[in-house]
Amino acid sequence: MEPIKDHLSRPLRDIRISVTDQCNFRCSYCMPAEIFGPDFAFLPKEEYLTFDEIYELVLAMGDLGVEKVRLTGGEPLLRKNLHELIAKLNKIESIKDIALTTNAMLLPKYAMKLKEAGLKRVNVSMDAIEEEVFKKMNGRSVSTKPVLKGIAAAREAGLEVKINMVVQKGVNDDQIVPMASYFKDKGITLRFIEFMDVGSTNGWKLSSVVTKKEIVDILDKHFPVEPLNEAYFGEVASRYRYAGTNIEVGVISSVSDSFCSSCTRARISADGKLYTCLFATEGYDLKPLMRNALSMDEVSNAISALWNKRRDRYSDERTEETAKNRPKIEMSYIGG
Structure with missing residues (x-):
């Protein structure tokens, strides 16, 4: 079967799968503590896709051109025996890259098992290096x-590590240089992410955005950087390297420099809904496909039909008014 494309010739190449909506942080970006307090009702476990169902979905999507799988949450390492799912996915010939987005706190316990199961990379969410700023942002002190202990454990296990930092003006923008300095010295790739209006609860305002240009200008004053070419079609990060080194730094700029026309990424929530955009208002329930004993071809064809109908261009069309008035699914539900 040929890889599928939509009206803007965007192949489906990358799938983000949330394996749980629960997290052991309540960070200000995707799970603000005032909304996701101790009494918040998360999905019942029986609503989650099983590992077998996730495997079958990835197998079907591999036939459509998917090569990359990122496991997300919530905090994916809260899902019991996650290494078993990774080992299953690693057996799918069409999948070239399996990665995990995590807050790293459970990596000392699981990093070696994850590596042995076939995981290649962890993307660690960390929005500050200074203690008081970090404590304030994660909402749980x-x-x-x-x-940092989890990051060290991942590297010791042989996993590639990338750090993701969401930058909010007046909140943690003073951490741009300290974060860059710390991870440059460690030889670890750091990616800054413009503060986006994911979901409807993070209090997003355009005035809170530090743009890609501003971030690169700040970096360049302290550590001269050189732009790098795009590594593949659909890459969301603008990549740079520190001059005179092979250490990379990047910026993801959904707000100031959108990339809708080259987006190759879909998302599946923990309860099996397919979202064709991070800023979607609704998803397509895949559980009936998995639980009605359909063939792999039938599942592939159904997903192909959904992707071919996609017309998502939210980041191209965003205004402060649309951000306020358009409901969007929460990031903790579909992952990053």
């Missing part, structure tokens, strides 16, 4: 120490 958690120190940086367990996160």
Whole structure:
């Protein structure tokens, strides 16, 4: 079967799968504590896709051109025996890259198992290196120490590590240089992410956005950077390297420099809904496909039909008014 494309010739290449909607942080970006407090009702476990169902979906999507799988959450390492799912996915010939987005706190316990199962990379969410800023942002006064310990454990296990930092003006923009300095010295790729209006609860305002240009200008004053070419079609990060080194730094710029026309990414929530955009208002329930004993071809064809209908261009069309008035699915539900 040929890889599928939509009206803007965007192949489906990359799938993000949320394996749980629960998290052990309540960070200000995707799970603000005032909304996701201790009494918040998360999905019942029986609503989650099983590992077998996830495997079958990825197998079907591999026939459509998917090569990359990212497991997300919530915090994916809260899903019991996650390494078993990774081992299953690693057996799918069409899948070239399996990665995990995590807050790193459970990596000392699981990093080696994940590596042995076939995981290649962890993307660690970390929005500050200074203690007080980090504690304020994660909403639970958690120190940086367990996160840095998790990063070290991942590297010791042989996993590639990338750090993702969401930058909010007046909140943690003073951490751009300290974060860059710390991870440059460690030889770890850091990616800055413009503050986006994901979901409807993070209090997004355009005035809170530090743009890609502003971030690169700040970096360049302290550590001269050189632009790099796009590594593949649909790459969302603008990549740079620190001059005179092979250490990369990047910026993801959905707000100031959108990339809708080259987006090759779909998302599946923990309860099996397919979202063709991070800013979607609704998803397509895939569980009936998986639980009605359909053939792999039938599942592939159904997903192909959904992707071919996609017309998502939210980042191209965003205004402060649409951000306020258009409901969007929460990031903790579909992952990053």
